[in-house]
Structures are given as C-alpha cells and as structure tokens.
Amino acid sequence: MAATAGLVVAGLTLLLLLKDLGTAGTAASLVADTAAIIMVVLAVRGLLLQSGQQQNRTSASGPGAVAAGHSIARAVTGDGNQVAGPAPAVAPGGSAPGGAVEASGPKSVAAGDSIGEAVTGDNNA
Numbered sequence: 001m002a003a004t005a006g007l008v009v010a011g012l013t014l015l016l017l018l019k020d021l022g023t024a025g026t027a028a029s030l031v032a033d034t035a036a037i038i039m040v041v042l043a044v045r046g047l048l049l050q051s052g053q054q055q056n057r058t059s060a061s062g063p064g065a066v067a068a069g070h071s072i073a074r075a076v077t078g079d080g081n082q083v084a085g086p087a088p089a090v091a092p093g094g095s096a097p098g099g100a101v102e103a104s105g106p107k108s109v110a111a112g113d114s115i116g117e118a119v120t121g122d123n124n125a
Contacts, residue, residue: 058112060103066110067103073116077107080123088116 008031015024060067064077074087091114103110109118 064107065103071113076119078122
C-alpha cells in the first residue's frame with residue numbers, strides 16, 4: 001500500500017514537472033476519489049463487525065443475577081442456602097453460542113449453553 005502511494009506521488013510530481021497540469025489534476029482527482037471509496041468501504045466493514053460483536057454479549061443485571069456465555073455447573077443466588085456434594089457435571093460445550101445471554105432480575109440465572117444446577121430461592125437445604 002505504501003509503495004503504491006509512493007509511486008502515485010512520484011507520477012503526479014513528474015506530471016507537474018512536465019507542466020501537464022490538466023493531466024496531473026485529473027490523476028490527482030482519480031486518486032482522491034479511489035482513496036475516499038476505500039475509506040468508506042473500510043468504515044462500513046468496521047461498523048458491521050462492531051454490530052456483530054455486540055449481539056454476542058453476556059450481561060447479568062439485578063441483585064444476585066448470574067450469566068455465563070457457556071455452561072454453569074452450579075449457581076446459588078439465594079440467601080442462607082446449603083448445598084451438599086460437588087456441582088453436577090455439565091457436558092463440555094463447543095464454540096461459543098451466538099446471540100445474547102442475559103439474566104435480568106433478582107437472583108436470575110442464564111447461560112449460553114447448559115446449567116447443571118441453579119438454586120435461586122432463600123434458605124434451601
């Protein structure tokens with residue numbers, strides 16, 4: 001890219017030195033238009049990539065809310081809960097699932113894949 005820009009500048013300088021201002025102006029206009037089109041394409045591409053990344057977000061809002069992009073073996077969101085034994089095994093997931101994972105509300109639990117166990121109430125034994 002830099003080599004191409006250098007050649008264009010050298011060519012335009014040569015045209016100016018040879019006193020062919022009409023051709024130099026036309027060439028400069030063509031180069032500027034091409035650069036503008038390339039910048040617009042790159043800007044649109046960047047916006048599309050950014051919007052795609054925002055769709056794959058994970059959020060938890062609310063007191064005690066839990067959210068995970070993949071699996072959750074055990075989530076305990078209540079007060080005074082007692083759990084016994086190890087958390088249940090969850091199957092290993094593949095790639096990250098698409099779309100948003102959102103747990104909204106008090107003590108809510110959400111996962112992009114599987115949930116082994118969720119204890120969301122209070123004083124569970």
